[in-house]
Amino acid sequence: MSAAAETVLRRDAFSILPQTDYRLLTAILMLAMIGLIMVTSASISLAERNLGTPFYYLERQSLFLLIAFAVGWLILQVRLDIWQSMGTLGLVLAMGLLVLVLVPGVGREVNGSVRWINLGIFNLQVSEVLKVAVMVYLAAYMVRRGEQVRRTMGGFLIPIGLLGVCSVLLLQQPDFGAVIVIGCTGLGMLFLGGVPLWRFAVLVTAAAGGAWALIIGSPYRLERLLSFSNPWADPFNTGFQLTQSLIAIGRGEWFGVGLGGSVQKLFYLPEAHTDFVFAVLAEEFGLIGVVLLIALYSYICWRIFAIGYANMRAGHSFAAYLCWGVAIWFGLQSFINVAVNMGLVPTKGLTLPLLSYGGSSLLMTIAALALVLRAEHERLAAEVSVKSRRGRTA
Numbered sequence: 259m260s261a262a263a264e265t266v267l268r269r270d271a272f273s274i275l276p277q278t279d280y281r282l283l284t285a286i287l288m289l290a291m292i293g294l295i296m297v298t299s300a301s302i303s304l305a306e307r308n309l310g311t312p313f314y315y316l317e318r319q320s321l322f323l324l325i326a327f328a329v330g331w332l333i334l335q336v337r338l339d340i341w342q343s344m345g346t347l348g349l350v351l352a353m354g355l356l357v358l359v360l361v362p363g364v365g366r367e368v369n370g371s372v373r374w375i376n377l378g379i380f381n382l383q384v385s386e387v388l389k390v391a392v393m394v395y396l397a398a399y400m401v402r403r404g405e406q407v408r409r410t411m412g413g414f415l416i417p418i419g420l421l422g423v424c425s426v427l428l429l430q431q432p433d434f435g436a437v438i439v440i441g442c443t444g445l446g447m448l449f450l451g452g453v454p455l456w457r458f459a460v461l462v463t464a465a466a467g468g469a470w471a472l473i474i475g476s477p478y479r480l481e482r483l484l485s486f487s488n489p490w491a492d493p494f495n496t497g498f499q500l501t502q503s504l505i506a507i508g509r510g511e512w513f514g515v516g517l518g519g520s521v522q523k524l525f526y527l528p529e530a531h532t533d534f535v536f537a538v539l540a541e542e543f544g545l546i547g548v549v550l551l552i553a554l555y556s557y558i559c560w561r562i563f564a565i566g567y568a569n570m571r572a573g574h575s576f577a578a579y580l581c582w583g584v585a586i587w588f589g590l591q592s593f594i595n596v597a598v599n600m601g602l603v604p605t606k607g608l609t610l611p612l613l614s615y616g617g618s619s620l621l622m623t624i625a626a627l628a629l630v631l632r633a634e635h636e637r638l639a640a641e642v643s644v645k646s647r648r649g650r651t652a
Contacts, residue, residue, distance in 0.1 A: 278334075278635045282561040286612070286627055289554055293535075293613040294319055300523050300538040301531035301615065315531055315615055322380065322617040329621060330628035338636055341629065342576045345398030349420070352391035355384040356427040365431075371607075373431045380617030385428060385436035387618075390626050392424065392440055393447070393583035400451045401576045408452040417444065418461065435606030439591050441465065446586040447579055489601065502527040503534050503599050506541040514544030531615045533607060536599040552596070559589040562627075565634045572640060577633035584626045 294316070301315035358375065359365035365372040366381055374381035399407070399417055406413025421444045425437045449458060489497030489504070506522035509515060520541045523530040530538050540548050566581030588611055595610040597603040609619040 278631045278638070279561065279565060282558065282565070282627075282634070283631060285554060285558050285561065286624075289558070289612045290323060290624075292551070292554075294323065295517070296535050296539050296613060297531050297615045299518050299520065299542065300535050302518075303524050304531065307525070318380075318617075319615055319620075322620045325379075325617070326621045326624035330624040330631075333625055333628040334632050334635070336632070338574075338577055338580075338629070338632055341394055341580075342398045342401065345395040348391040349395040352384070352388040353424060353427065355382075355387055356424065359384045360427075360430055371431055371433065373433055374618075383616070383618035385431075385433050385440075386622040388424060388428075388436070389440055389443070389587060390622050390629075392421070392444055393580060393587065393626065394629075395420075396444055396447045397576050397579035397583060400447065400579045404451060404575070407448065408454070411457070414448070414453055414457055417448065433607070435594070435608040438606065439587060439594070439608065442590055443583055443587040447583045450582050451579060499528050499534070499605065500601050503537040504601055506534075506537040507600065510541040510544040510547070512544050513546055514540070514542045517542050532609060533595065533605075533614065534599055535614050536596055536610055539613075540599070555589070555592045559585050559592075562588065562630050565630055565637075569633055569637050572637050574633070574637060574640075577636065581630050581633055584630050587626070588623075 297319045298313065298316040302312045305314040306312040355375070359372060364375060366374040366376050368374065373383050373385060375384060376382075396417055403413050403416075407417070421441055425441060428434075428437045428440070445458060445461070449455075489500040502522055506520065506527055509521065515521075520530075520538050522541055523538050527534055527537060536548075536551075539551060543550075562581050562585035566578045566585065569575075569581060570578035591608055592611055594603060594606055595608050595614075598605050598608070609616055611619065611623045
């Protein structure tokens with residue numbers, strides 16, 4: 259990086275708001291505020307009944323949001339080349355957490371899954387850490403070994419093997435949804451990096467066969483699949499969650515029943531403030547609210563892809579691959595959560611980024627988006643450097 263660009267970065271290091279993409283930042287803040295409102299609306303009755311304080315989840319989510327933005331601010335102050343150099347270490351640490359959570363007495367079990375480590379303030383879901391670690395590692399790997407990945411099978415199989423190891427550890431929790439999101443994000447990054455399509459055809463075929471074997475070999479996964487295909491066949495047992503979600507979405511009609519007016523959140527819809535907060539939003543704000551929310555998610559994904567493309571044109575390959583990975587992950591997880599709420603795919607237990615209640619999801623989502631904002635900050639700083647040099651030579 260040139261001296262002029264370094265000067266810009268040093269000058270902005272402790273400013274209130276670094277030079278960055280304000281459109282993306284505004285969209286992120288809007289979505290986070292909508293999430294805070296919807297978590298409050300979806301959880302107020304549950305908190306009143308179980309905890310005696312209606313704003314318990316609002317207070318917790320506000321705390322998570324403050325911590326997440328503080329961490330995001332710190333990430334904005336660190337140069338991307340430092341994150342690039344830490345890619346392998348970060349992945350090793352994340353995989354270590356995957357092993358640690360399986361140790362009896364360390365991992366916290368909820369609804370039959372052991373996915374969390376108690377940190378006191380909140381329970382850390384290790385798969386959320388892994389998502390960011392995988393994106394940083396793969397972006398750095400594509401910079402180091404890009405030619406090998408594109409031209410040789412060995413270079414391609416190394417990241418695939420690591421994704422496979424991560425998938426095996428995730429399935430021990432079990433967390434099938436995280437396996438799908440991380441796997442698809444990794445494959446998407448490799449594809450955008452120039453890996454030939456025929457390799458993906460072979461890999462996807464094998465992965466589909468493996469996924470089908472996992473589904474039919476596990477009673478609870480098979481039960482989820484069957485209940486998804488026809489939830490009304492058993493609406494009070496296996497299909498209960500989906501039928502309640504569909505009822506909530508249907509009640510919203512065009513304009514919704516109004517903020518706070520949801521009936522399904524009143525102890526009918528399980529996980530209303532986490533995995534199924536979208537259904538509550540659809541009930542309270544109707545089709546109009548749903549369209550606006552999806553438009554906001556789409557805009558964020560488009561901006562991140564655009565930032566990645568601009569960085570690739572500027573020669574910042576690591577930043578480009580990282581942005582594309584974040585865009586794929588953010589868009590895919592958002593799509594899956596909405597699709598689950600609408601009964602388009604089986605239940606996966608994935609949060610809706612920036613909207614669902616949860617410290618781990620909020621923290622790592624803001625961290626990933628902060629890396630994108632940092633990438634754009636550095637690209638703009640480089641542009642300032644170029645303009646400065648042209649001005650001196652004119």
